[in-house]
Amino acid sequence: MPIRRLLVANRGEIAVRVLRAARELGIQTVAVHSDADRESLAVKMADMVMPIGPPQAAKSYLNVDALMKAALDSGADAVHPGYGFLSENATFAEKVESAGLIFVGPTPEAIRIMGNKSLARETASKAGVPCVPGSDGVVDSVEQAVESATRIGWPIMIKASAGGGGRGIRVAHDADELRSQMTTAQAEAQAAFGDKSVYLERFIRRARHVEVQVLGDGKNAVHCFERECSLQRRRQKILEEAPSPALSADTRSRLCESAVQLARSVGYRGAGTLEYLYDDVSREFFFIEMNTRIQVEHPITEMITGIDLVREMIRIAGGEPLRFKQSDIVMRGAAIECRINAEDPDRNFMPSPGKVHEVILPGGPGVRVDSMLYPGYTVPPWYDSLLAKLVVHAEDRPTAIARMRRALRELHIEGVKTTRGLHLTLMDDPRFQAAEFDTNALEGWLAARAPAASPTTTTSP
Amino acid sequence: MAHHEVLSPLPGTFYRRPSPDAEVFAKEGAIVKVGDVIGLVEVMKQFSEVQADAAGKIVRFLVENEDAVEPGQPLATIETA
Numbered sequence: 001m002p003i004r005r006l007l008v009a010n011r012g013e014i015a016v017r018v019l020r021a022a023r024e025l026g027i028q029t030v031a032v033h034s035d036a037d038r039e040s041l042a043v044k045m046a047d048m049v050m051p052i053g054p055p056q057a058a059k060s061y062l063n064v065d066a067l068m069k070a071a072l073d074s075g076a077d078a079v080h081p082g083y084g085f086l087s088e089n090a091t092f093a094e095k096v097e098s099a100g101l102i103f104v105g106p107t108p109e110a111i112r113i114m115g116n117k118s119l120a121r122e123t124a125s126k127a128g129v130p131c132v133p134g135s136d137g138v139v140d141s142v143e144q145a146v147e148s149a150t151r152i153g154w155p156i157m158i159k160a161s162a163g164g165g166g167r168g169i170r171v172a173h174d175a176d177e178l179r180s181q182m183t184t185a186q187a188e189a190q191a192a193f194g195d196k197s198v199y200l201e202r203f204i205r206r207a208r209h210v211e212v213q214v215l216g217d218g219k220n221a222v223h224c225f226e227r228e229c230s231l232q233r234r235r236q237k238i239l240e241e242a243p244s245p246a247l248s249a250d251t252r253s254r255l256c257e258s259a260v261q262l263a264r265s266v267g268y269r270g271a272g273t274l275e276y277l278y279d280d281v282s283r284e285f286f287f288i289e290m291n292t293r294i295q296v297e298h299p300i301t302e303m304i305t306g307i308d309l310v311r312e313m314i315r316i317a318g319g320e321p322l323r324f325k326q327s328d329i330v331m332r333g334a335a336i337e338c339r340i341n342a343e344d345p346d347r348n349f350m351p352s353p354g355k356v357h358e359v360i361l362p363g364g365p366g367v368r369v370d371s372m373l374y375p376g377y378t379v380p381p382w383y384d385s386l387l388a389k390l391v392v393h394a395e396d397r398p399t400a401i402a403r404m405r406r407a408l409r410e411l412h413i414e415g416v417k418t419t420r421g422l423h424l425t426l427m428d429d430p431r432f433q434a435a436e437f438d439t440n441a442l443e444g445w446l447a448a449r450a451p452a453a454s455p456t457t458t459t460s461p
Numbered sequence: 462m463a464h465h466e467v468l469s470p471l472p473g474t475f476y477r478r479p480s481p482d483a484e485v486f487a488k489e490g491a492i493v494k495v496g497d498v499i500g501l502v503e504v505m506k507q508f509s510e511v512q513a514d515a516a517g518k519i520v521r522f523l524v525e526n527e528d529a530v531e532p533g534q535p536l537a538t539i540e541t542a
Contacts, residue, residue, distance in 0.1 A: 056527070191480075191482060192480075342505065350507075350509075351471070351504045351507050353472060353505060381472045381473050381504045382473075384505055384506050385505040385506070385507075
């Protein structure tokens with residue numbers, strides 16, 4: 001049943017992105033907003049607007065009851081969750097469906113399976129997808145953990161089953177360390193996530209973060225190649241590119257095929273991303289987790305494949321089958337995304353909310369900007385700091401870097417501090433140009449650049 | 462007895478505890494020294510520590526846990542010796 005009116009249960013640039021896709025499909029749009037977002041671009045663009053509560057996300061964008069009420073009151077027949085907030089909340093997806101509306105995403109069951117780290121691992125293993133060597137599921141006792149770790153090899157990570165985003169992880173280098181950390185890790189997991197289950201995984205010291213985009217319609221699934229997202233700070237991606245400059249054609253095809261196998265095995269519906277660690281030296285890749293939603297960095301995949309992922313996920317949610325066979329999906333050129341955040345890289349990435357006086361967005365060949373900025377917009381302090389995703393596409397990686405440098409120079413945002421300067425520095429960095437980096441590289445480069453700044457803590461000025 | 466006010470360094474949400482289930486950083490009546498953490502301000506999903514910038518006794522907190530605060534807004538009063 002085709003969707004007629006879509007409520008976007010999100011804010012910021014992704015709300016704008018989803019509204020645009022819906023509008024191109026001739027679907028009416030409903031924006032929601034907290035009291036802090038009355039003047040947002042999504043609110044200005046949408047056909048209908050529903051207030052959902054106070055600025056605090058817990059009381060608005062994470063408030064299931066408020067969003068359900070907005071959806072029903074607006075007469076929407078579908079809900080798109082965007083990323084973050086409730087996008088991977090199975091209970092929310094369930095409530096949307098049991099109210100008779102369409103959830104633009106996978107089934108609640110798929111969200112639940114992939115949201116549980118050890119269950120996701122198990123599912124991947126069964127589908128023949130290589131995982132980081134680890135315990136088969138949860139380890140309960142200290143002795144079971146030591147036995148398992150001896151088989152896997154040291155050093156080892158103790159990870160909370162219900163954890164995520166780098167939280168709930170400890171590293172042990174030998175049996176003594178593991179013994180002393182096991183109980184603490186379980187207690188921490190219980191306190192932080194309400195679930196004391198932990199599992200073990202081999203700790204890979206130097207790895208790239210490579211992820212595969214998949215699309216499924218519940219029966220069939222295809223991949224749209226991979227993204228390289230190794231440049232991170234505090235496990236937050238700063239810059240992404242597609243394809244990964246590290247993969248051979250053979251590795252790429254094995255990696256992407258494994259992602260499709262996993263998506264098929266769970267009858268995946270919608271857009272999803274499988275995250276892998278890639279070891280440059282051994283050329284092994286290991287599945288780590290699946291994100292059951294659209295991701296921030298999806299535009300680089302759209303640039304190299306020409307597929308509008310958000311539009312396809314809305315079509316699939318409306319009941320259409322996948323419109324592409326794998327052989328229809330071709331990769332062309334290289335794309336880079338720079339996240340322009342309201343943060344001051346010269347002051348330890350201090351957040352910089354406030355009024356934006358002037359905005360000049362870059363344009364010209366091969367440039368795309370996904371943003372909610374307009375002159376006079378006030379960036380609220382309540383939410384994440386992403387202001388704009390500056391994306392370029394060119395025939396190859398060096399040309400894309402030159403194009404990104406040119407686009408960054410055109411970008412002008414006055415009123416708040418941004419990460420623009422950091423990206424300009426990266427474009428000129430020979431290590432970036434040579435694609436020599438792993439997931440720890442950027443933090444090392446930043447620490448070397450600013451030896452005086454504290455690398456690990458945010459403190460008051 | 463002199464009184465000193467600890468001001469918020471940033472706009473955001475003020476927290477008196479490191480996590481929802483944890484004890485408060487500092488109780489009213491507690492003796493603090495310069496640099497002791499007495500709260501957190503969350504802005505754009507980043508947490509910044511609020512430190513006592515004077516030694517003495519915390520007489521009272523002027524904002525509640527999870528209140529919205531503005532830069533320069535007084536958060537707590539410290540009675541300095």
